C-alpha cells in the first residue's frame with residue numbers, strides 16, 4: 001500500500017507506527033454555514049481511505065474535529081470569529097449556530113453514506129489542552145505574550161526548524177507577500193506570526209479564563225491539541241483539503257514541533273479541489289451549492305437533480321489528488337455508469353454456472369486492488385470494475401461462462417469493492433421506478449388538460465405536486481420535474 005506524502009512529495013510504502021492500529025486526523029468543518037459540495041468531496045475521499053484501510057485489516061482510529069471557536073475571518077488572525085459573527089447577525093447563541101450546522105453536516109454526510117469518525121472532538125471542548133500546549137510553546141521560547149494575546153514567533157522557529165517544508169515555499173517569499181500585514185497589528189513582532197491565544201475584546205461572546213486573562217484559542221492550535229490528545233505525539237496520517245497546506249497545516253506542524261520537538265504525522269495527505277468552470281468551489285466566490293440543491297436540481301447551474309450515490313460515484317471517478325470539475329454532462333455520465341454497475345451486481349445471483357470459466361477473473365480483481373493500493377486510485381479501480389461488468393453481461397447473454405466457485409468469489413469481490421470500499425449503496429430503485437411511472441402519467445394527463453386550455457386544473461396539479469416537494473418546470477418543448 002502506497003500513499004502520497006505531501007511532506008516528502010512522493011508516494012511512500014505505508015507502514016503504521018503501531019500496526020494494526022492506524023491513527024488518522026482530518027481537519028473538519030468550521031460550523032458557521034452549510035457544508036457545500038466541495039467540502040463533501042474532501043470528506044468522501046477520506047471516507048474511502050478509511051474504508052480501504054479497514055478492509056486491509058487495519059484498526060483505524062479516525063479523528064475528525066469540528067471547529068466551533070477560534071476561526072477568524074481571515075488567515076492572518078484578523079476580524080471577527082466566523083461563528084460569533086453569524087451568531088451576532090442571527091441573534092442566536094454561538095452554540096445554537098454550531099448545533100444547527102452540525103446537524104445539517106451529519107445529515108449530508110449520511111446521505112453520501114460516509115462512515116462516522118471514531119471521535120469527533122470540538123475546539124471549545126478542549127480549551128484546557130490548548131492552553132497547556134500554548135504554555136509549553138512559550139516555555140520552549142517560540143511564543144510571546146503581548147497584552148493578553150500569545151503570538152507564535154515564526155521567524156525564530158524558522159531559524160531552528162524547516163517552517164515551510166509542507167508547502168515547499170520560500171520563507172522570504174512569504175515575508176514579501178505579507179508586507180502590509182503589520183498595519184493595525186502593532187503588537188505582533190513578525191509579519192508571519194500567528195495567534196495561539198487571543199485576548200477577548202469586551203464584546204466578544206466566546207471567552208475563557210487563561211493565565212493571560214480572558215480570551216479564546218487561535219484556529220490552528222485546536223488541531224494540534226486534539227490530534228495529540230487522541231492519537232499521540234506522533235501518529236500515522238494527517239489530512240485535509242490542499243487549501244489548508246500554506247497556513248493551517250504549516251502552522252499546525254510548527255506548533256507541534258515547537259511544543260514536542262517532533263513532527264505530528266508521518267504522512268500528510270491532501271485532497272484536491274472540486275471546481276466549477278475551473279475555479280475552486282467556495283462560498284466566498286459565490287459558485288458553491290449545497291448538496292440539497294444538487295439532489296433537487298434547484299440551482300441555476302443544474303439541469304436537474306442527481307441522487308447522492310450518483311454524486312458520490314462522480315467524485316470517485318477522479319483521483320483525490322486531481323481537481324474535479326463539476327458539470328451536468330459528467331454527472332449524467334456517472335448516473336449511467338452507476339446504473340450499469342449496479343445492474344451487473346444484481347445479475348450475479350441469477351447467472352447460470354458451467355464446468356469452466358471462460359475468463360480469468362483474478363486479473364480484474366488484482367488490478368482493482370493494485371489501483372486502490374496505489375494511493376487510493378479509485379478512477380483506475382472503477383475502470384477495471386467495468387471490465388468485470390462487461391464480462392458479467394456477457395455471461396448473462398450466454399457468450400461467456402463461469403463456474404459456481406468463481407461466481408461465489410465474484411459476488412464476494414463486488415460486495416467488498418462496490419459497497420464496503422467505494423461505499424456505494426442501493427438507492428431505492430424500485431420505488432423511484434414507480435415514482436417515475438406515476439409522474440409520467442400525471443404529466444401526460446396534465447398535458448391533455450393544458451391542450452384543452454384548462455389552465456386552472458393544470459396549475460392545481462402543479463401546486464399539489466409542489467406541496468409534495470415535487471417541482472414541475474414547463475419548458476418550451478417539454479415539462480420536467482424533480483424531487484425537492
Ligand code: AMP
Pocket residue numbers: 027028029030037038039040041042240241242243244271272273274275280281282
Ligand atoms: P472549511 O469548513 O472551509 O474549513 O472546509 C472544510 C474542508 O473542506 C477543508 O478540508 C477544506 O480544505 C475542504 N474544501 C473547501 N473547499 C473545497 C473544494 N472546493 N473542494 C474540495 N475540498 C474543499
Ligand code: ZN
Pocket residue numbers: 026027028223248
Ligand atoms: Zn485542522
